[in-house]
Amino acid sequence: MDQKDENLEIAKGIYWVGAVDWNLRDFHGYATPRGGTYNAYLIIDEKITLIDTVKAEFASEMIERIRRIVNPSKIDYVISNHVEMDHSSGLPALMELAKDATVFCTKHGKAGLNEYYESGGCSNWNFEVVKTGDELNIGSRNMMFIETPMLHWPDSMQTYLKEDKILFSNDAFGQHLATSTRFEDEVEGGAMEDAAIYYANILMPFGSKVIKYAEKVTELGLEFDMIAPSHGVIWREDPSRIIDAYLKWAQKEVVPKVLIIYDTMWNSTEIMAKEILEGVREGGVEARLFHLRKNDWSMMVKELMYSPVIAIGSPTMHGTMFYTVSGFLTYMRGLRPKDKSAVVFGSYGWGGGAVKGIEEILEKARFDIVEPGLQAKYRPYEDDLRACRELGIRLAELALKKSSYLRPAR
Numbered sequence: 001m002d003q004k005d006e007n008l009e010i011a012k013g014i015y016w017v018g019a020v021d022w023n024l025r026d027f028h029g030y031a032t033p034r035g036g037t038y039n040a041y042l043i044i045d046e047k048i049t050l051i052d053t054v055k056a057e058f059a060s061e062m063i064e065r066i067r068r069i070v071n072p073s074k075i076d077y078v079i080s081n082h083v084e085m086d087h088s089s090g091l092p093a094l095m096e097l098a099k100d101a102t103v104f105c106t107k108h109g110k111a112g113l114n115e116y117y118e119s120g121g122c123s124n125w126n127f128e129v130v131k132t133g134d135e136l137n138i139g140s141r142n143m144m145f146i147e148t149p150m151l152h153w154p155d156s157m158q159t160y161l162k163e164d165k166i167l168f169s170n171d172a173f174g175q176h177l178a179t180s181t182r183f184e185d186e187v188e189g190g191a192m193e194d195a196a197i198y199y200a201n202i203l204m205p206f207g208s209k210v211i212k213y214a215e216k217v218t219e220l221g222l223e224f225d226m227i228a229p230s231h232g233v234i235w236r237e238d239p240s241r242i243i244d245a246y247l248k249w250a251q252k253e254v255v256p257k258v259l260i261i262y263d264t265m266w267n268s269t270e271i272m273a274k275e276i277l278e279g280v281r282e283g284g285v286e287a288r289l290f291h292l293r294k295n296d297w298s299m300m301v302k303e304l305m306y307s308p309v310i311a312i313g314s315p316t317m318h319g320t321m322f323y324t325v326s327g328f329l330t331y332m333r334g335l336r337p338k339d340k341s342a343v344v345f346g347s348y349g350w351g352g353g354a355v356k357g358i359e360e361i362l363e364k365a366r367f368d369i370v371e372p373g374l375q376a377k378y379r380p381y382e383d384d385l386r387a388c389r390e391l392g393i394r395l396a397e398l399a400l401k402k403s404s405y406l407r408p409a410r
Ligand SMILES: Cc1cc2nc3c(=O)[nH]c(=O)nc-3n(C[C@H](O)[C@H](O)[C@H](O)COP(=O)(O)O)c2cc1C
Pocket: 263, 264, 265, 266, 267, 268, 269, 270, 314, 315, 316, 317, 318, 319, 320, 347, 348, 349, 350, 351, 352, 353, 377, 378, 379
């Protein structure tokens, strides 16, 4: 190993061999202003073992990192925790070199890899299908596999290295964060906020599975010295913090906060939004205001996770809501937020339509619509503004009532 690469040995004989994607700004539609990483881990033992790979465009970088430690053809075992392409599309290039390696994955993992890489030579790979509790001896160490279906795909699993007490958790507990260090405790300000954004955008629909997972981990009596996800930095200082945070998010703990999301063509809806915000402020509660074309939706979704109350505003355009509002509602519905109270507002010129359309969607998504939508014709005048401010005060009261704790998990 070069001196400069020493920090890549995360524990004795265990190396990070992934790639840092400094310029990643959009991860399948999720805004990643701080970049990202694809983490792969190499374990040098009697059986040389690679855990996950990287996105195809970084495969040669991963192979080069491996080569500096060991000839890739010497790899005996490849653990494929998840078939999604950011972790598996580097696999065909790796398997070209490690022709005799056995690939360990779940039943759905094997099917998924075959779907993705039929033309990548997958039919020649040796597979071993594993399930929860199965163990694999690699010499001085033993691994245990834990299936985590729908955390966040059907094939997902995690790998626990028993002697080192390291959990290779794949996407769970990850963050999109490009760094030159590999540990969370070395990142200025930590990575909990990045993990919260990740949870909100990727795992929010699967809260009940997260709760079951935490119970399983307790039942198995697992202890952690490190939790090493497949994105971002490794949790080393009190690693259970991230499991506790997941539990809080899954249990939908919220803070007294009102989220105001809107779009506007001629600013009338924006004036209403800001007046609602004034009311919330008067009511003694924090409000966050987001213009849909000026902010990252992934950040709004993180705020939604913490906020018990949301106000959504849209002007009417051609008889319906503004297009960004319908796009955001589609994204938000898919994430299945629960126990949210909502109110709708917006400006219109003649027949209207936006407010009604939004309310219909929110009802289907099981939001509790606390009162009829507020509408202002063309420009909001004194009466409209007073109504917005009073609405804000009522939303603040509601947010206080619905909040079960005072600070987000950090
Ligand atoms: C392209 C366009 C289409 C519109 N279509 C409708 C409509 O179908 N029904 C309606 O009531 N108002 C319609 N309006 C009027 C707007 O809803 C109205 O100007 C409103 O005050 C805009 O709110 P905003 O300032 O927040 O953008 C339309 C406006 C524009 C610019």
